[in-house]
Amino acid sequence: MSDKILTNREPLRSGLDLEAMHRPRARNGRAPDPHVPGGWFPMREHREDEAVDFAIVGTGAGGGVLAARLAEMGFSVVAFDAGPYFRPLEDFASDETAQSQLFWTDRRVTDGENPLKLGSNNSGKAVGGSTVHYAMVALRQRPESFRSRTKQGFGADWPVDWREMWHYYAEAEEALKISGPISYPWGPSRPRYPYRQHDLNAAALTLAKGAEKLGIKWTETPLATLSAPRGKSPPCVYRGFCRVGCSTNAKQSMLVTFIPRAIKAGAEVRDLAMVGRIETDKQGLATGLHYHRDGAWRFQRARNVVVAGYAIETPRLLLNSASDRHRHGLANSSGLVGKYLMTQSNVAVWGEMDEEVRWNKGPPSLAITEHWNYDDSKDFFGGYIHMSQGPLPVEWASVHTGARGLWGKALQDEMAKYNHMVGLKMVGEMMPQERNTVTLADEEDQYGLKVARVTYSWCDNDKAMIEHSLDFMGRQLEASGARNVWRQPDDTNHLAGTARMGDNRRTSVVDTNCRSWDVPNLFVCDGSVFPTTGGVNPSLTIQALALRTADRIQALARRGEL
Amino acid sequence: MTDGLPRYPDYDVLRKRNTVSWNDPTRTAIDRRLAVDRDPHTLTEGEFATLQAICDRVVPQEQGPDLVPIAAYVDQELTLDLSLGYRYAGLPPAKEAWHRAIAALDAESVKAFDAPFVAVDAARRDTLLTRMQKGELKDPAWGDMAPDLFFKQHVLVDIVAAYYAHPTAWSRIGYGGPASPRGYVRMGFGMRDPWEAAEAHPGEEAKAARKNRNV
Numbered sequence: 001m002s003d004k005i006l007t008n009r010e011p012l013r014s015g016l017d018l019e020a021m022h023r024p025r026a027r028n029g030r031a032p033d034p035h036v037p038g039g040w041f042p043m044r045e046h047r048e049d050e051a052v053d054f055a056i057v058g059t060g061a062g063g064g065v066l067a068a069r070l071a072e073m074g075f076s077v078v079a080f081d082a083g084p085y086f087r088p089l090e091d092f093a094s095d096e097t098a099q100s101q102l103f104w105t106d107r108r109v110t111d112g113e114n115p116l117k118l119g120s121n122n123s124g125k126a127v128g129g130s131t132v133h134y135a136m137v138a139l140r141q142r143p144e145s146f147r148s149r150t151k152q153g154f155g156a157d158w159p160v161d162w163r164e165m166w167h168y169y170a171e172a173e174e175a176l177k178i179s180g181p182i183s184y185p186w187g188p189s190r191p192r193y194p195y196r197q198h199d200l201n202a203a204a205l206t207l208a209k210g211a212e213k214l215g216i217k218w219t220e221t222p223l224a225t226l227s228a229p230r231g232k233s234p235p236c237v238y239r240g241f242c243r244v245g246c247s248t249n250a251k252q253s254m255l256v257t258f259i260p261r262a263i264k265a266g267a268e269v270r271d272l273a274m275v276g277r278i279e280t281d282k283q284g285l286a287t288g289l290h291y292h293r294d295g296a297w298r299f300q301r302a303r304n305v306v307v308a309g310y311a312i313e314t315p316r317l318l319l320n321s322a323s324d325r326h327r328h329g330l331a332n333s334s335g336l337v338g339k340y341l342m343t344q345s346n347v348a349v350w351g352e353m354d355e356e357v358r359w360n361k362g363p364p365s366l367a368i369t370e371h372w373n374y375d376d377s378k379d380f381f382g383g384y385i386h387m388s389q390g391p392l393p394v395e396w397a398s399v400h401t402g403a404r405g406l407w408g409k410a411l412q413d414e415m416a417k418y419n420h421m422v423g424l425k426m427v428g429e430m431m432p433q434e435r436n437t438v439t440l441a442d443e444e445d446q447y448g449l450k451v452a453r454v455t456y457s458w459c460d461n462d463k464a465m466i467e468h469s470l471d472f473m474g475r476q477l478e479a480s481g482a483r484n485v486w487r488q489p490d491d492t493n494h495l496a497g498t499a500r501m502g503d504n505r506r507t508s509v510v511d512t513n514c515r516s517w518d519v520p521n522l523f524v525c526d527g528s529v530f531p532t533t534g535g536v537n538p539s540l541t542i543q544a545l546a547l548r549t550a551d552r553i554q555a556l557a558r559r560g561e562l
Numbered sequence: 563m564t565d566g567l568p569r570y571p572d573y574d575v576l577r578k579r580n581t582v583s584w585n586d587p588t589r590t591a592i593d594r595r596l597a598v599d600r601d602p603h604t605l606t607e608g609e610f611a612t613l614q615a616i617c618d619r620v621v622p623q624e625q626g627p628d629l630v631p632i633a634a635y636v637d638q639e640l641t642l643d644l645s646l647g648y649r650y651a652g653l654p655p656a657k658e659a660w661h662r663a664i665a666a667l668d669a670e671s672v673k674a675f676d677a678p679f680v681a682v683d684a685a686r687r688d689t690l691l692t693r694m695q696k697g698e699l700k701d702p703a704w705g706d707m708a709p710d711l712f713f714k715q716h717v718l719v720d721i722v723a724a725y726y727a728h729p730t731a732w733s734r735i736g737y738g739g740p741a742s743p744r745g746y747v748r749m750g751f752g753m754r755d756p757w758e759a760a761e762a763h764p765g766e767e768a769k770a771a772r773k774n775r776n777v
Contacts, residue, residue: 094742119647239747
């Protein structure tokens with residue numbers, strides 16, 4: 001191991017003690033090569049007092065992609081991440097609890113009628129962002145989702161044509177070598193996935209069996225984990241620890257794909273660098289950003305700033321960047337920064353099979369149906385997918401305690417059935433509501449920055465969708481042969497909104513180029529620009545949008561409009 | 563398993579420690595977990611005893627060498643005062659929440675049974691915990707913290723997560739445990755890789771135990 005443990009005080013979450021958590025690695029002209037133990041890439045470095053073309057805040061699905069593309073276009077780029085720069089081959093334990101260093105566990109307060117759970121399931125703190133611990137589900141939104149207001153009667157339209165998005169989806173799928181079926185059963189035709197689909201585990205076979213009994217289509221889930229070798233990445237060996245980090249680099253996270261591309265193209269990555277404030281001048285233009293690294297606040301000058309911190313940290317940074325000229329926060333003349341926060345419903349049904357299932361083997365969601373994204377005979381707006389599941393023991397116990405309040409012998413008896421369990425879990429489109437918000441709490445984090453207060457309440461449409469999915473998934477699971485089927489009615493996961501894009505500066509925060517209406521050299525590049533969240537996991541849409549934003553920025557630059 | 567719960571006789575996930583299912587970071591992580599300091603660092607001796615009494619009811623365990631020292635893990639987590647990534651607005655930070663809850667639970671126990679929580683029997687402990695879960699406890703010592711929210715977010719989360727992070731718990735449920743760099747090969751129904759726990763089907767306990775000694 002190249003990285004020593006610093007202390008012996010954390011017997012559960014020992015990853016928190018890794019040296020990478022406490023000392024920056026990307027510096028002195030080099031950055032870790034995640035594919036080679038002890039290996040380094042040469043890395044170009046930039047002076048703080050000379051303005052770089054782009055300072056990017058966040059290196060996840062949005063910022064990671066954008067950093068690579070802008071650097072490849074010849075712009076000078078520094079990308080900041082509050083989290084560490086991991087070497088998965090050397091740093092990652094094969095353990096659900098030790099790996100919590102991947103999650104954003106800084107202080108955040110949640111409230112509302114349905115307070116959100118944050119951290120492990122939707123917030124990453126690492127170079128590569130939450131793609132380091134995501135479940136790799138790589139889906140396209142259906143065309144109508146980009147015109148929800150016009151075509152479907154709810155939410156807001158995206159200022160983007162679906163065909164343009166589908167072009168960039170294909171580009172993102174190719175860049176990540178998504179493994180998926182040859183022909184996808186729903187929506188307009190699309191090219192073959194670059195790599196062939198993965199084998200099905202018993203949990204996925206259960207989804208398939210139930211779907212066929214009910215007469216709906218299913219397919220192998222398109223996943224960003226390899227089904228064949230790619231360069232120095234091996235194919236997936238079905239460890240099943242995807243959501244606590246891939247220790248073999250089969251997962252095509254930003255850390256092993258776009259970040260190396262960015263560095264090779266001349267971008268600088270600064271790890272353990274928490275950006276606390278964007279500075280603006282008298283004209284209202286961004287001049288750079290204040291960031292905390294090595295125990296001190298520093299300042300990087302920049303000609304343009306891109307915020308890519310996802311739906312909580314992005315509005316938090318904009319709100320924390322208030323100034324005399326921008327009293328209610330940066331880029332907030334619409335008053336919508338931090339509003340229209342969306343999560344996705346993630347409720348589930350669970351049951352028991354007589355045969356051994358051993359659902360922890362393989363990626364968590366190997367089979368999927370998008371039936372209810374494409375069937376419009378529903379009594380609610382929006383849609384959902386549902387997928388097979390394979391939670392590890394700590395997470396599985398949390399389902400029993402969270403959804404059913406079990407403890408004592410009742411809990412242990414349920415846990416004893418672990419190897420026989422199956423489940424179906426949805427990812428569903430919750431409505432954009434102005435009342436669901438990220439605001440600043442009267443409380444500070446370890447950097448002295450105001451923490452985010454996240455307020456969330458479900459609306460009637462959300463509840464109708466949840467009820468529909470629980471009913472349908474329950475019937476499907478029973479049709480597959482599962483016994484004692486029960487519901488987990490409260491879970492949510494992915495985030496979106498809080499800096500929505502649109503055609504009108506009064507009703508949106510950024511324009512179709514993801515550029516702030518108010519501050520022309522400020523961009524947002526993450527899920528916070530979503531006007532609606534769609535009924536699929538958001539990562540591929542964030543990546544596709546980042547590819548598009550890079551092209552848009554290049555076009556603006558060529559026209560002299562940057 | 564129709565007649566009862568699955569059993570994995572003689573399965574010990576730690577037998578895999580020196581195989582290709584465990585990489586160095588995993589060995590480091592689990593070695594440290596097993597070597598947890600059993601003395602409290604954040605809670606007082608008295609608070610720690612109460613926490614242990616709560617743990618005994620939330621996850622009952624048989625005495626023996628494999629006993630999971632749950633309270634020690636919870637105490638260590640509190641020492642770092644980390645969050646899980648969020649905190650409900652109605653709850654103070656974890657350390658303060660536990661201090662307050664333990665004091666309140668003792669006050670409730672004295673009020674109901676004339677003895678602190680550690681001194682009442684299992685049935686009475688369960689009564690108090692059930693009332694906490696249902697939000698029926700009202701002693702002023704709770705302050706503005708809702709007992710049912712504390713139960714859901716801390717009693718059930720902190721204690722249960724610590725237990726199921728332990729190899730003893732994994733062995734008991736037949737979970738394969740760490741799997742890196744070797745993952746799995748056989749994924750279909752009823753398929754077991756030779757390095758996974760073997761379930762004892764009726765009349766075949768000895769056969770399963772033999773397999774489990776050779777994971």
